[in-house]
Amino acid sequence: MKQLILGGARSGKSALAERLATGMTGDVRYIATAMHQADDTEMVERIRQHRERRPRHWTLIEEPIKLADVIQDNQGEGRCLIVDCLTLWLSNLLLLEDDKQFQLQTETLFSVLSGYRGDLIFVGNEVGMGIVPLGELSRKFQDESGRLHQQLAALCDRVIFTVAGLPLVMKGEAF
Amino acid sequence: MKQLILGGARSGKSALAERLATGMTGDVRYIATAMHQADDTEMVERIRQHRERRPRHWTLIEEPIKLADVIQDNQGEGRCLIVDCLTLWLSNLLLLEDDKQFQLQTETLFSVLSGYRGDLIFVGNEVGMGIVPLGELSRKFQDESGRLHQQLAALCDRVIFTVAGLPLVMKGEAF
Amino acid sequence: MKQLILGGARSGKSALAERLATGMTGDVRYIATAMHQADDTEMVERIRQHRERRPRHWTLIEEPIKLADVIQDNQGEGRCLIVDCLTLWLSNLLLLEDDKQFQLQTETLFSVLSGYRGDLIFVGNEVGMGIVPLGELSRKFQDESGRLHQQLAALCDRVIFTVAGLPLVMKGEAF
Numbered sequence: 001m002k003q004l005i006l007g008g009a010r011s012g013k014s015a016l017a018e019r020l021a022t023g024m025t026g027d028v029r030y031i032a033t034a035m036h037q038a039d040d041t042e043m044v045e046r047i048r049q050h051r052e053r054r055p056r057h058w059t060l061i062e063e064p065i066k067l068a069d070v071i072q073d074n075q076g077e078g079r080c081l082i083v084d085c086l087t088l089w090l091s092n093l094l095l096l097e098d099d100k101q102f103q104l105q106t107e108t109l110f111s112v113l114s115g116y117r118g119d120l121i122f123v124g125n126e127v128g129m130g131i132v133p134l135g136e137l138s139r140k141f142q143d144e145s146g147r148l149h150q151q152l153a154a155l156c157d158r159v160i161f162t163v164a165g166l167p168l169v170m171k172g173e174a175f
Numbered sequence: 176m177k178q179l180i181l182g183g184a185r186s187g188k189s190a191l192a193e194r195l196a197t198g199m200t201g202d203v204r205y206i207a208t209a210m211h212q213a214d215d216t217e218m219v220e221r222i223r224q225h226r227e228r229r230p231r232h233w234t235l236i237e238e239p240i241k242l243a244d245v246i247q248d249n250q251g252e253g254r255c256l257i258v259d260c261l262t263l264w265l266s267n268l269l270l271l272e273d274d275k276q277f278q279l280q281t282e283t284l285f286s287v288l289s290g291y292r293g294d295l296i297f298v299g300n301e302v303g304m305g306i307v308p309l310g311e312l313s314r315k316f317q318d319e320s321g322r323l324h325q326q327l328a329a330l331c332d333r334v335i336f337t338v339a340g341l342p343l344v345m346k347g348e349a350f
Numbered sequence: 351m352k353q354l355i356l357g358g359a360r361s362g363k364s365a366l367a368e369r370l371a372t373g374m375t376g377d378v379r380y381i382a383t384a385m386h387q388a389d390d391t392e393m394v395e396r397i398r399q400h401r402e403r404r405p406r407h408w409t410l411i412e413e414p415i416k417l418a419d420v421i422q423d424n425q426g427e428g429r430c431l432i433v434d435c436l437t438l439w440l441s442n443l444l445l446l447e448d449d450k451q452f453q454l455q456t457e458t459l460f461s462v463l464s465g466y467r468g469d470l471i472f473v474g475n476e477v478g479m480g481i482v483p484l485g486e487l488s489r490k491f492q493d494e495s496g497r498l499h500q501q502l503a504a505l506c507d508r509v510i511f512t513v514a515g516l517p518l519v520m521k522g523e524a525f
Binding site for chain 3: 301302317321322328329336
């Protein structure tokens with residue numbers, strides 16, 4: 001089953017993804033999309049906190065850009081992939097400022113997903129419900145984020161919106 | 176039936192409005208509230224994309240300020256009006272910096288709606304769920320947007336909240 | 351019953367809290383967390399509008415920081431406390447720039463709530479669904495707000511998400 005978890009900052013998305021994965025299978029591969037930068041202590045601390053919460057036998061894969069390839073290469077029966085998160089991946093892609101690369105990566109993702117068999121959980125930030133941002137890049141990010149979520153929602157079997165750690169099933173079966 | 180569709184940026188509001196209108200009637204009048212500016216290529220491109228998606232036999236009406244008058248003048252049996260979108264209209268109104276005009280236009284809208292018979296679909300952006308913005312105009316915009324949505328939600332028969340292209344019915348019958 | 355009402359700016363949270371309290375009991379104590387500043391005419395005007403809407407026999411308590419103590423001191427059978435709002439309280443706490451005080455106040459709140467018997471309604475702003483803000487303090491505020499809401503949601507019997515004045519029950523019994 002392909003699932004998409006969307007919600008605001010600190011709304012319990014990752015924790016929910018981890019709970020859902022734990023309930024399904026023992027073989028979980030966790031795909032982290034954060035771009036490492038030695039000087040970003042805030043991000044390093046977040047990543048450390050996330051890592052401590054996860055079971056030690058989960059495999060960690062770090063990939064900031066080629067998400068579709070990693071999903072393709074790691075699919076397998078009885079295995080669950082968690083992608084955490086779409087928002088950092090999209091941000092990494094947009095910062096490349098390379099329209100062809102952007103199109104290639106997103107289209108490959110949709111294509112891989114269409115044929116994907118197995119369990120897969122995407123986590124993404126809802127970023128489109130505030131005041132429309134002033135900068136052109138911020139506006140583009142907000143637009144592309146919304147478009148990406150719509151396309152993935154159409155391809156996923158279940159879509160969950162989280163508020164304050166509570167899940168609201170927008171598509172698919174309740175749990 | 177009067178319907179209000181609210182959601183974040185690129186959450187599938189306009190596409191849902193168009194689907195709902197198509198399901199109801201052949202006679203659709205599309206009221207676009209965007210203020211044209213020759214130098215805003217981003218907005219011109221968005222408008223073009225929206226236009227291409229719509230059936231060619233729909234009537235397009237452009238009105239950035241006098242929304243209530245246009246709704247009043249275009250009501251008719253077996254016809255559906257789409258207002259896309261409230262947020263640009265509110266923004267146009269606030270940029271006039273004319274409190275009397277603001278009050279006149281909003282009150283006329285509520286009054287026209289109270290007596291309105293026919294199908295009408297409003298589309299609006301949820302802009303109040305981010306960090307409270309710094310500028311006074313942005314804060315005023317966020318406040319007035321919230322107030323407008325509350326008042327319209329009370330006057331509408333169905334209110335839908337969209338996330339990632341998926342509808343959540345907040346008021347009225349499911350579909 | 352402990353209830354948490356979350357929603358965007360001007361989404362009808364306070365009005366809903368007041369309606370719920372009115373339906374439960376005559377003895378309501380309203381805990382306002384706004385920090386008074388003589389020169390903030392916008393905030394003073396908001397507070398005045400809120401005050402005018404509430405029944406005159408409700409008791410008003412103003413406390414910008416020591417929320418847990420005030421809740422503890424005012425609990426009583428057949429009485430309902432309204433805390434309006436968590437967001438201003440959190441903002442007041444963070445502006446102290448005193449990590450120990452922050453930890454003390456939040457932990458005392460969770461501890462008081464765990465043992466709380468009686469009716470209590472929290473109101474809080476959803477601020478995490480826009481573009482991630484640039485400033486470090488804004489990001490911290492967004493993070494702490496999300497964490498606080500998650501922890502309170504876990505401790506409350508009912509959690510309601512409001513959009514355009516309409517309630518969506520995320521946890522607990524519908525009404």
